[in-house]
Amino acid sequence: MTTTTPTIATGPPPSPPPPVTEGVGQAPTGSLPQSAMRLREIVFGAARAAAVRAAARLGVADQMDDEPVGAAELARRLDTDQQSLSRLLRALSCHGIFAETADGRFCHTDMSRMLREDAPNSLRYIALWCTEPWTWEAWPRLDDAVRSGGHVFHTLYGKDFFSYLHDDAGDSARVFDRAMTTSSTQSARDVAALLDLSGVRHVADIGGGQGHVLASLLERHADVRGTLLDLPKVVAGADPRLREGGALADRVRLVPGDARQEIPVDADLYIIKNILEWDDDSTRRTLRNVVAAARPGARVVVVENLVDDSPSMKFTTAMDLLLLLNVGGRKHTTESLVARMTEAGIAVGEIQPVNPYLHAFHGTVPVR
Structure with missing residues (x-):
């Protein structure tokens, strides 16, 4: 068998993230260090993922056009509670998914447009797939998977992943198919x-x-x-x-x-x-x-x-x-x-x- 040394053709390497240093750019004495704030945000990552899922399932992005819209009007279009919708959009806006204007209305950003079903580069079904109900059951078992080096799915559902998906989770299987089609x-x-x-x-x-x-x-x-x-x-x-x-x-x-x-x-x-x-x-x-x-x-x-x-x-x-x-x-x-x-x-x-x-x-x- 003949082998050759692979040649890696790459563009410029991605810029490394800036180092996080305690005390740099901090607010007045007594405020949380930047690293502590960042870790708190990370451990609350489930809330962020759930917010994206909620917006995708509700079709928020599909009900917005190029002009900012008030929460009351958007809630009417979506048949949702106005105050709760405002809270959802405000949470997402913190991460650049939608944006809040000075007068309290909301508008699209590059990321929120990708939650539209008709977007040419839509990530709506990818967002839904990565937050399907079974994922919330599986993630808390990650330590078990790390200990064993194997999957936890059979322990959770009594069968392998794809059997579960097609036998017991038809809606999730359809989301998977749409997500894979979009990605491919x-x-x-x-x-x-x-x-x-x-x-x-x-x-x-x-x-x-x-x-x-x-x-x-x-x-x-x-x-x-x-x-x-x-x-x-x-x-x-x-x-x-x-x-x-x-x-x-x-x-x-x-x-x-x-x-x-x-x-x-x-x-x-x-x-x-x-x-x-x-x-x-x-x-x-x-x-x-x-x-x-x-x-x-x-x-x-x-x-x-x-x-x-x-x-x-x-x-x-x-x-x-x-x-x-x-x-x-x-x-x-x-x-x-x-x-x-x-x-x-x-x-x-x-x-x-x-x-x-x-x-x-x-x-x-x-x-x-």
Whole structure:
């Protein structure tokens, strides 16, 4: 097996946060140190998350336009209690989600607009997904997960996470599907813009969900064919562009299957995006199956969030802990993902940032 030393292509590194020093910029003697105030805010983080969830569920952002609006009028539109709504908006405004004007009205900010359902970069369903009812049950058990190194979901609900989601929490499952669709649609454009498909005639999207990355690539490259492989229920709901009658259907094969069991696809390029985070065994099996299916010289691109070398580490490290809780999985470091790919027999080359949240690991299947 041939391996190469990966080359990391990055832009300017993110600026480190300024150090927090006791006494710097403090108010008069006797006031709380800045670090104590910050810690108090952090431990009350559940209130902040709950406030975002409430605003998303109530549809507050959708009932506001470009002009400031009074709480009374907004409460009328939403059929809520005026005083309670004012309190919610004031709490969110402290964090830049909505803003309060000098005369007590409220208006949009860049962040609050992303809670609108019709926003092109909407995070409404991501906000709902990360605050679903089961999350409030799981987070207090984080110390148990840290002690054991495994998930706590079976202890809480008597079954694994996805069985619970689809058997007992249909509303949450639908939120999950919408959140993943939103996230995939937005990132697919970035992945498609990044990848050079020179010499590629057939691209396989492994565990690609509804196939948004594949669809975006095929739209950019009219001479390329594609295969989408995912679980039967998933490919049945593939992007309409890929299904029968869709604009790209004549260049696509939809293959129901489990990448952890077998990948019956011969392609020039295999894309694996955000599926190597459930557990180490699943990651190893999926990568080995790619190598088993691929011909020598085939390209493999793994796209993942990282818990290092990323300006989005606050978000990604939080998701890393959530994965520990619900499925016993994890987000990768650069080192751990390179190790898994190399162990599977993939020669890792360049590593590129896709956007502030994702990195692309480029590899090839060497001559055996």
